Amino acid sequence: AQKITQTQPGMFVQEKEAVTLDCTYDTSDQSYGLFWYKQPSSGEMIFLIYQGSYDEQNATEGRYSLNFQKARKSANLVISASQLGDSAMYFCAMREKGGGSYIPTFGRGTSLIVHP
Amino acid sequence: SAVISQKPSRDICQRGTSLTIQCQVDSQVTMMFWYRQQPGQSLTLIATANQGSEATYESGFVIDKFPISRPNLTFSTLTVSNMSPEDSSIYLCSVGERSGGNIQYFGAGTRLSVL
Numbered sequence: 196a197q198k199i200t201q202t203q204p205g206m207f208v209q210e211k212e213a214v215t216l217d218c219t220y221d222t223s224d225q226s227y228g229l230f231w232y233k234q235p236s237s238g239e240m241i242f243l244i245y246q247g248s249y250d251e252q253n254a255t256e257g258r259y260s261l262n263f264q265k266a267r268k269s270a271n272l273v274i275s276a277s278q279l280g281d282s283a284m285y286f287c288a289m290r291e292k293g294g295g296s297y298i299p300t301f302g303r304g305t306s307l308i309v310h311p
Numbered sequence: 312s313a314v315i316s317q318k319p320s321r322d323i324c325q326r327g328t329s330l331t332i333q334c335q336v337d338s339q340v341t342m343m344f345w346y347r348q349q350p351g352q353s354l355t356l357i358a359t360a361n362q363g364s365e366a367t368y369e370s371g372f373v374i375d376k377f378p379i380s381r382p383n384l385t386f387s388t389l390t391v392s393n394m395s396p397e398d399s400s401i402y403l404c405s406v407g408e409r410s411g412g413n414i415q416y417f418g419a420g421t422r423l424s425v426l
Contacts, residue, residue: 241417
């Protein structure tokens, strides 16, 4: 079974509107971390936001927020007030602490296109 | 966060040749990672580069094809050997910071095309 599932291969949003990118995860660990990365067409992977499994508050970083629903095992990324520069691939990732690994597993990504 | 410089940023290579990718970090880090991202795909971990010891390779990746060096705590190289068109990918170097959830930060990537 996939550890990280991103069901939206592509999303479109109008500039200045909000958009939600879905991510569900599968783990039996109690301690884990969830991440979102942005990859523009240049290829660079840019870290956006992190949520720890024990964090009670949803993480926020500027226009990015992570809607963390632990019981549903979902970690959706919300981008408010979309900008043209937000057009990129977005990857959700999870790091499990079990086994001592610090290496995250990445989802397949969602392509976001922001229309003017 | 660590600043990671990766080069070359892109290259076009002939089949059968080798390419060495360099990754320089502006601070000392214990672990460095090398990923491959094939066209339209997600990231796949190639290996973990440990300073002073052999790299740890993931299933499906071998040292003869992807030799890695880690001479010190700020530098690593990945060589893609005897290239074929199937090696055309983006190769990414990353480092992990143990504080704040062990976030992985990435270099800008090397976009490799093999003809």
